[in-house]
Amino acid sequence: MARYTVLGAEAIRKKGWWQAHKWLILRRISQIGILLLFMLGPWAGIWILKGNLSSSLLFDVVPMTDPFVFLQMLATGYGAIASEAVTGALIILAFYLLFGGRLFCSWVCPVNLVTDASFWLRRRLDIRTGANFLRNTKYWMLGMVLLVSAVSGTMVYELINPVSILHRGILFGMGVGWLVIAGIFLFDVFVAKRGWCTHLCPMGAFYGLLGKVSPIRVRADDRSKCDDCAECFVVCPEPQIIPAILKGEKKGIPPVILSGECTNCGRCIDICGKEVFHFGLRFDQSKAALSKQEKNAALLKQKL
Amino acid sequence: MSDSTSNKPASKGRRRFLIDSARTACGVGLLGLGIGIYSKSASSMAPMAIRPPGALDEADFLASCTRCGLCVRDCPYNILKLADVGDDVPTGTPYFMARTDPCEMCEDIPCIPVCPTGALDHALTNINDARMGLAVVVDQETCIAFLGLRCEVCFNVCPIRGDAITLDYRHNERSGKHALFIPIVHSDACTGCGLCERACILDEAAIKIFPMHLAKGELGKHYRLGWEKKNEAGESLVTPDQEHRYNLPEGMRYDHTGEGLIFDQANAPAMTTPDAAMQETPFSSNPLDTLKKGIQEAD
Ligand code: SF4
Numbered sequence A: 001m002a003r004y005t006v007l008g009a010e011a012i013r014k015k016g017w018w019q020a021h022k023w024l025i026l027r028r029i030s031q032i033g034i035l036l037l038f039m040l041g042p043w044a045g046i047w048i049l050k051g052n053l054s055s056s057l058l059f060d061v062v063p064m065t066d067p068f069v070f071l072q073m074l075a076t077g078y079g080a081i082a083s084e085a086v087t088g089a090l091i092i093l094a095f096y097l098l099f100g101g102r103l104f105c106s107w108v109c110p111v112n113l114v115t116d117a118s119f120w121l122r123r124r125l126d127i128r129t130g131a132n133f134l135r136n137t138k139y140w141m142l143g144m145v146l147l148v149s150a151v152s153g154t155m156v157y158e159l160i161n162p163v164s165i166l167h168r169g170i171l172f173g174m175g176v177g178w179l180v181i182a183g184i185f186l187f188d189v190f191v192a193k194r195g196w197c198t199h200l201c202p203m204g205a206f207y208g209l210l211g212k213v214s215p216i217r218v219r220a221d222d223r224s225k226c227d228d229c230a231e232c233f234v235v236c237p238e239p240q241i242i243p244a245i246l247k248g249e250k251k252g253i254p255p256v257i258l259s260g261e262c263t264n265c266g267r268c269i270d271i272c273g274k275e276v277f278h279f280g281l282r283f284d285q286s287k288a289a290l291s292k293q294e295k296n297a298a299l300l301k302q303k304l
Numbered sequence B: 001m002s003d004s005t006s007n008k009p010a011s012k013g014r015r016r017f018l019i020d021s022a023r024t025a026c027g028v029g030l031l032g033l034g035i036g037i038y039s040k041s042a043s044s045m046a047p048m049a050i051r052p053p054g055a056l057d058e059a060d061f062l063a064s065c066t067r068c069g070l071c072v073r074d075c076p077y078n079i080l081k082l083a084d085v086g087d088d089v090p091t092g093t094p095y096f097m098a099r100t101d102p103c104e105m106c107e108d109i110p111c112i113p114v115c116p117t118g119a120l121d122h123a124l125t126n127i128n129d130a131r132m133g134l135a136v137v138v139d140q141e142t143c144i145a146f147l148g149l150r151c152e153v154c155f156n157v158c159p160i161r162g163d164a165i166t167l168d169y170r171h172n173e174r175s176g177k178h179a180l181f182i183p184i185v186h187s188d189a190c191t192g193c194g195l196c197e198r199a200c201i202l203d204e205a206a207i208k209i210f211p212m213h214l215a216k217g218e219l220g221k222h223y224r225l226g227w228e229k230k231n232e233a234g235e236s237l238v239t240p241d242q243e244h245r246y247n248l249p250e251g252m253r254y255d256h257t258g259e260g261l262i263f264d265q266a267n268a269p270a271m272t273t274p275d276a277a278m279q280e281t282p283f284s285s286n287p288l289d290t291l292k293k294g295i296q297e298a299d
């Protein structure tokens, strides 16, 4: 058991600073870049993205609508949805189905900037206490959101959805809304570790469900190199998904993170000095699995 | 956190799982209830907040508007705002305030086609058909037109004056010899754009835009306006109207259209002037006399 002493030190030493922070930096560029693209319009009159994450227009042509918001709209029973919203929701749905559902959480969602900051501060202050939520609370939240939409006939959750409040607030201005965001920040620092994104956010739950089938996944093909430093376990927002993959060789678990809860943030790739992780496809390409597939195919042929 | 894979007996694991689930369900359920109740108060609109043109009725609007702000971005006059948390308008939804930023009634209504969901009804293509609200001259005590001064500013700024707002000439009772130029809004034409409210010269506008449901009364569904039905049918719908007859002395008639009692000169040679006629009327000018007369006769 080779416990790390300084988080990420080994990775920096072995791979250099850039390789040890690559995905983190790219992710921040993506998160802030998307905000900037939206702001270029009001600031400079350059309309690349117009609207906000709930619905937007790319180059004033391509409609995009958040499928989670769209699902709430469906739940309200509102029938006369205009075609732009339908097309837009399908476009975004296809994108996340392809690139990983919770890619939204770590590469797009502005609240992630807040909760990552909370997580950083929590570690700095070495706070270990916390409320005890089930991880699957967020799926209950998702169900609840759709239920209240259906019962009330209005998009009730959008009154308080911190993701839309923050994104809209940054683009269109906000006052009291900052209190909601401050609340989430403090909640994550003092009340529960990774409290909002990992445990409660119904939007994350929704995108997590999409991620269950998306082909782009984090793989751990070199898992035999792992020396149990557990650094990936510390940085991962969903650490419960990692050990089974790293240690699953004997149990025949494929070396790929199939859980939809993985946000495709790539932080585990950065932090690992042994280069165990990399982005790849969900389909199992390990030799063991390939030979198993061949056997199955042979079996199938015999049967036919 | 649930740990059902420990080596406790399976039933204990199941028990733990059930308890954890119940706990989560209760917590989330309570939260849902809270949001539901909050939404009741948070979904009410301040009466001064007006939706953009073409907005569906409020219930459908709150079911369909994604709060994307595309309408806000495409309004060339920048009048639309998205509500902040805690505003008197449901969070994130677009609105405008007529007193400061009225809708300029763009001919091409750019705010509507850009709405991705149809929360702003794409079927609205003529801005004159918009019904964002209704202008109401709420205060006839301060509107200076009612005080006898010439103003008509609200009338003059209305893009569809003559239809949406007209001036009614009335007698000025105070001076006895002047006219009042009273602004009258007509709900069949007013779009509720609010240009008049912004223009009103008072410190606090006397003409204000209200949401339709606050501005308009509504007849009970069972009401039928007899005279209109009669016009539609071209004839009386009940037994034909009886000519009303008074039991008047010879030489007198009664006119229903306003003239009242008429004395037929030819048959009443004794009465020459109307004044004389008034004195000769069989009815006392004091209605009490008539009543008393009934009592006396009963005695
Ligand atoms: S497994 Fe890796 S990529 Fe997935 S959420 Fe955890 S750290 Fe991020």
Ligand code: SF4
Binding pocket: B052, B053, B074, B075, B076, B077, B078, B079, B080, B102, B103, B104, B105, B106, B109, B110, B111, B112, B127
């Ligand atoms: S009609 Fe014109 S001024 Fe009025 S809300 Fe729409 S875009 Fe703005």
Ligand code: SF4
Binding pocket: A055, B064, B065, B066, B067, B068, B069, B070, B071, B072, B093, B094, B114, B115, B116, B117, B118, B119, B120
């Ligand atoms: S464009 Fe439509 S969906 Fe977007 S904020 Fe305006 S009314 Fe709502």
Ligand code: SF4
Binding pocket: B134, B135, B157, B158, B159, B160, B161, B164, B165, B185, B189, B190, B191, B192, B193, B194, B195, B196, B197, B209
């Ligand atoms: S709100 Fe006023 S200005 Fe606008 S249409 Fe009605 S009467 Fe005219």
